[in-house]
Amino acid sequence: MNSARTGLLLIAPLAIVLVGAFLVSVLLLAPTSFREYLPGTGIVPDSWTLENYLRIATDDFYREVVWRTLALGLGVTAACLMLGYPVAYLIVRGDPRWRLPLTLLVIFPLMLNLVVRSFGWIALLTNRGLVNNLLMSLGIIDEPLKLMFNLTGVMIGMVHIYLPFMVLMLVAALQNVPRDVEAAAATLGSGRMHVFTAVTLPLTAPGIIAGSILVFVLSISALVTPRMLGGPTYQVMATLIYDEYMQLLDWSSGSALSFTLVAIAVAIIWLSNRAAKRWAGLA
Amino acid sequence: MSRLVLEHVEKRYGTVPVVKDVSLTIEEGEFVSLLGPSGCGKTTILRMVAGLVEPSAGSIRIGEKDVTNLPPNKRQIGLVFQSYALFPHLTVFENVAFGLRRQGESGNGFSARVREALALVRLADYGERYPRQLSGGQQQRVAMARAIAPRPRVLLFDEPLSNLDAKLRDEMQIELKRLQAELAITTLFVTHDQSEALSLSDRVCVMHDGIIQQYAPPEDIYHRPATAFVASFIGKPNRLSGTVAGNGADGRIDCGQGLTIRAAAVAARAGSAVDVFIRQEAIRLSTTPEAADNALAGTVAMRSFSGAHVQYVVRLPNGTELVVETPSSGPASDLAPGSAIHLLVSAADVFALPAAGRAS
Numbered sequence: 001m002n003s004a005r006t007g008l009l010l011i012a013p014l015a016i017v018l019v020g021a022f023l024v025s026v027l028l029l030a031p032t033s034f035r036e037y038l039p040g041t042g043i044v045p046d047s048w049t050l051e052n053y054l055r056i057a058t059d060d061f062y063r064e065v066v067w068r069t070l071a072l073g074l075g076v077t078a079a080c081l082m083l084g085y086p087v088a089y090l091i092v093r094g095d096p097r098w099r100l101p102l103t104l105l106v107i108f109p110l111m112l113n114l115v116v117r118s119f120g121w122i123a124l125l126t127n128r129g130l131v132n133n134l135l136m137s138l139g140i141i142d143e144p145l146k147l148m149f150n151l152t153g154v155m156i157g158m159v160h161i162y163l164p165f166m167v168l169m170l171v172a173a174l175q176n177v178p179r180d181v182e183a184a185a186a187t188l189g190s191g192r193m194h195v196f197t198a199v200t201l202p203l204t205a206p207g208i209i210a211g212s213i214l215v216f217v218l219s220i221s222a223l224v225t226p227r228m229l230g231g232p233t234y235q236v237m238a239t240l241i242y243d244e245y246m247q248l249l250d251w252s253s254g255s256a257l258s259f260t261l262v263a264i265a266v267a268i269i270w271l272s273n274r275a276a277k278r279w280a281g282l283a
Numbered sequence: 284m285s286r287l288v289l290e291h292v293e294k295r296y297g298t299v300p301v302v303k304d305v306s307l308t309i310e311e312g313e314f315v316s317l318l319g320p321s322g323c324g325k326t327t328i329l330r331m332v333a334g335l336v337e338p339s340a341g342s343i344r345i346g347e348k349d350v351t352n353l354p355p356n357k358r359q360i361g362l363v364f365q366s367y368a369l370f371p372h373l374t375v376f377e378n379v380a381f382g383l384r385r386q387g388e389s390g391n392g393f394s395a396r397v398r399e400a401l402a403l404v405r406l407a408d409y410g411e412r413y414p415r416q417l418s419g420g421q422q423q424r425v426a427m428a429r430a431i432a433p434r435p436r437v438l439l440f441d442e443p444l445s446n447l448d449a450k451l452r453d454e455m456q457i458e459l460k461r462l463q464a465e466l467a468i469t470t471l472f473v474t475h476d477q478s479e480a481l482s483l484s485d486r487v488c489v490m491h492d493g494i495i496q497q498y499a500p501p502e503d504i505y506h507r508p509a510t511a512f513v514a515s516f517i518g519k520p521n522r523l524s525g526t527v528a529g530n531g532a533d534g535r536i537d538c539g540q541g542l543t544i545r546a547a548a549v550a551a552r553a554g555s556a557v558d559v560f561i562r563q564e565a566i567r568l569s570t571t572p573e574a575a576d577n578a579l580a581g582t583v584a585m586r587s588f589s590g591a592h593v594q595y596v597v598r599l600p601n602g603t604e605l606v607v608e609t610p611s612s613g614p615a616s617d618l619a620p621g622s623a624i625h626l627l628v629s630a631a632d633v634f635a636l637p638a639a640g641r642a643s
Contacts (some may be wrong), residue, residue, distance in 0.1 A: 009469055070441075178366065178368060179368050180364045180368035181368045181369070181370060181371075183333075183335050183364075183368065184364060184368040184370075184426075184429075185370070186334055186335070186354070186355040186356050187334075187335075187355045187356070187360055187361065187362040187430075188356075188361075188381050188430075188433065189356045189385030189386060189433065190381075190385060191356050192354075198381075199370060202372045203371070205372075219378070232612070
């Protein structure tokens with residue numbers, strides 16, 4: 001009773017801000033996503049249609065963008081996990097003297113503006129950029145590699161930008177693994193690899209899941225990096241929504257796409273949470 | 284089951300020695316406690332035997348096999364941690380099965396062995412639970428079952444009972460003794476609790492500052508302490524400083540200002556400084572003068588009642604204060620402060636040892 005009221009009071013400030021500034025305005029968009037849009041005329045008032053949603057499910061262009069966004073999200077998440085886990089492990093289990101410098105190194109990119117970092121990648125990845133010039137001067141390649149305006153470029157940029165979030169989540173998770181539990185597995189006959197797979201990995205599952213959800217949601221909703229490294233033609237859902245709203249003024253399609261993105265994100269968070277609980281024996 | 288032998292084992296962290304030249308043999312099936320205050324190196328020794336800490340020098344043998352450079356998973360040991368260290372993501376059954384699975388066991392005999400280990404610690408019906416659904420005492424019993432199930436050659440305990448409350452600790456102590464007697468596995472038990480060490484062990488190894496002070500059966504540790512440290516650490520001793528009087532043969536110690544105490548034997552040269560230890564519980568109280576090796580008159584300065592016992596602070600004529608513990612149901616259990624009292628101590632209960640090694 002009392003604890004329920006205390007809980008309510010504790011979330012009240014954030015809840016008020018979120019409901020007022022976020023939920024209400026999002027819900028106001030909901031009717032718009034069911035309105036008809038006529039190019040040149042605009043949104044038809046009092047019309048009602050499922051066309052905007054059906055198009056996302058049936059139109060090849062839209063479907064490709066949706067799949068690309070999901071693939072990109074999964075790819076970025078997987079890459080961040082693969083690259084981030086060893087770093088997090090080193091930070092937590094390595095020489096304590098290196099802990100602070102390493103953590104600062106991980107956080108440092110977050111201090112730079114997103115646009116600046118994405119520009120940095122453009123300088124590196126364009127046809128006459130640093131990477132291609134170097135490889136061509138060394139005679140390793142004759143033609144410049146296509147590193148931008150495609151999946152490769154967007155992946156590279158987004159992995160770099162979201163890696164710190166993943167590492168910080170994994171550091172927190174690894175710090176919560178008791179050393180004694182790992183030692184217990186070793187005394188019971190586990191080699192180092194088996195200690196890792198049978199004990200460390202499952203015990204860090206909550207951190208892996210939390211970090212993955214965070215990176216996944218951030219990357220499927222990212223706008224700046226896909227726009228800068230993907231260019232105007234390589235679209236993901238976020239850039240498409242932006243274009244529908246700001247360039248085509250087709251608010252109806254934009255709203256429908258936004259709700260689809262939210263629905264996908266929520267569904268994936270829910271599913272992965274369930275899977276994680278089962279995996280870590282916490283169900 | 285095997286003999287455990289440590290030869291000249293040392294551990295230094297940087298230049299700081301934690302364990303200094305320790306040699307120790309635990310016979311097959313023997314229960315040995317490493318007893319000492321925190322920081323004496325006892326846990327480091329245990330972790331070196333387990334392979335979790337690498338010795339700086341010396342060798343460790345289990346049976347005929349030199350395990351000094353083997354990783355923990357190749358040593359066939361069972362280790363019970365103070366923190367239990369159960370696998371939180373596995374059921375009790377899977378926790379106990381972990382070591383057996385590592386040995387490549389499976390099939391019917393395998394589950395039978397897991398259930399047998401659980402039955403040994405009286406948790407036969409708890410296999411499907413998760414550790415977090417168990418009480419502290421139950422978790423500790425699971426940890427024991429897990430260590431025992433693969434039939435290790437040596438069983439190691441790292442202060443396994445110190446996270447439990449007093450009543451549970453006593454129960455677990457009895458359980459542990461029963462278990463060890465049943466299995467007869469060579470056991471090394473690390474503790475800072477002297478009653479635990481004395482009641483459980485075949486032999487007790489008292490450590491201080493990384494050095495073995497005395498390695499002997501519990502009775503010898505209690506009744507015949509070898510060093511001033513052991514005398515000060517075991518029981519509840521009063522410590523007096525004195526010098527060996529006369530030629531030392533009659534065991535007389537001059538404790539200053541007219542106080543002379545007789546010990547059964549003095550392990551020091553005449554005239555040298557000694558520490559004199561008299562246990563609180565070895566002093567008998569009497570309201571009338573009686574003949575004894577040491578008969579001292581004093582006055583009660585303070586009384587405190589603690590259930591089974593009453594403790595007095597008694598001031599001697601020369602100003603020395605001694606703490607005396609007496610059964611609360613016995614005579615002289617209700618003396619008011621200021622009462623005159625006689626202290627009677629047998630010479631055999633007075634330990635006079637070369638002054639050194641202060642208890643921490």
